[in-house]
Amino acid sequence: MIILAATPIGNLGDASARLRDALETAPVIASEDTRVTQRLLAGLGIANRPRLIALHEHNERQKAAELVALARDADLLVLSDAGMPTVSDPGFPLVAAAAAAGVQVTAIPGPSAVITALAVSGLPTDRFAFEGFLPRKPGERSRRLAELAGDRRTLLFFEAPSRLAASLSALAEAFGADRPAAVCRELTKLYEEVRRGPLGELATWAEGGVRGEIVIVVGGAAEQEANPERALERVLELAASGTRLKEAAALVAAESGLSTRDLYEAALQARKRG
Numbered sequence: 001m002i003i004l005a006a007t008p009i010g011n012l013g014d015a016s017a018r019l020r021d022a023l024e025t026a027p028v029i030a031s032e033d034t035r036v037t038q039r040l041l042a043g044l045g046i047a048n049r050p051r052l053i054a055l056h057e058h059n060e061r062q063k064a065a066e067l068v069a070l071a072r073d074a075d076l077l078v079l080s081d082a083g084m085p086t087v088s089d090p091g092f093p094l095v096a097a098a099a100a101a102g103v104q105v106t107a108i109p110g111p112s113a114v115i116t117a118l119a120v121s122g123l124p125t126d127r128f129a130f131e132g133f134l135p136r137k138p139g140e141r142s143r144r145l146a147e148l149a150g151d152r153r154t155l156l157f158f159e160a161p162s163r164l165a166a167s168l169s170a171l172a173e174a175f176g177a178d179r180p181a182a183v184c185r186e187l188t189k190l191y192e193e194v195r196r197g198p199l200g201e202l203a204t205w206a207e208g209g210v211r212g213e214i215v216i217v218v219g220g221a222a223e224q225e226a227n228p229e230r231a232l233e234r235v236l237e238l239a240a241s242g243t244r245l246k247e248a249a250a251l252v253a254a255e256s257g258l259s260t261r262d263l264y265e266a267a268l269q270a271r272k273r274g
Contacts, residue, residue: 006110
């Protein structure tokens with residue numbers, strides 16, 4: 001079978017007994033970076049020296065069939081550098097190929113930067129969505145955030161420290177500078193920090209430079225009484241930013257509770273009127 005194993009996101013003490021047992025007995029490990037895996041084995045005092053196969057974003061689609069075939073004869077342990085494979089890390093093409101081929105896939109659960117950040121953020125946890133990394137290009141990022149601005153769920157993003165200030169500024173512009181948020185940095189590590197505040201304040205703070213692995217947590221949009229005129233404006237704004245008109249109408253309908261069909265027809269009429 002294929003075994004997806006969550007590895008510590010910082011503190012090696014978070015390695016579970018199941019993970020240690022799997023590392024001690026695995027004949028083959030497919031990992032995002034074999035050097036990181038070697039350091040993990042050494043740090044945990046694992047005596048086993050399994051065959052290591054690199055599985056990263058540049059080769060995972062080409063490697064999937066080979067690894068699925070290998071997993072028919074022996075257990076294949078799959079690791080990312082930190083956290084659970086497939087979650088903004090390599091592994092999804094392999095799991096999809098295994099499912100299609102009828103090869104069993106299981107997981108050893110464990111540390112998660114997403115769930116840890118959500119738990120310590122101080123923001124609502126009953127409904128949330130993980131959006132991974134925001135697009136690097138400003139135009140694509142603006143379009144993505146325009147689609148999410150009305151989402152009432154707590155939203156989580158991964159971000160690189162070099163792009164944190166720009167992303168927080170874009171979030172403040174799209175969601176409003178007063179939207180509550182938290183920047184969770186170096187979770188479970190020595191210099192762990194959770195900075196909470198409005199998006200505008202966090203964007204200003206980040207301009208001074210921030211280091212480490214980062215998760216941004218943003219509170220959901222406040223529920224508002226449906227306003228057909230404002231909803232139509234938002235549909236047209238989304239369409240102007242590159243979203244297909246039908247998709248824009250559906251997104252705003254989900255946010256406002258209004259009819260997708262009515263919003264779409266209204267937007268078509270508005271376009272005709274210029």
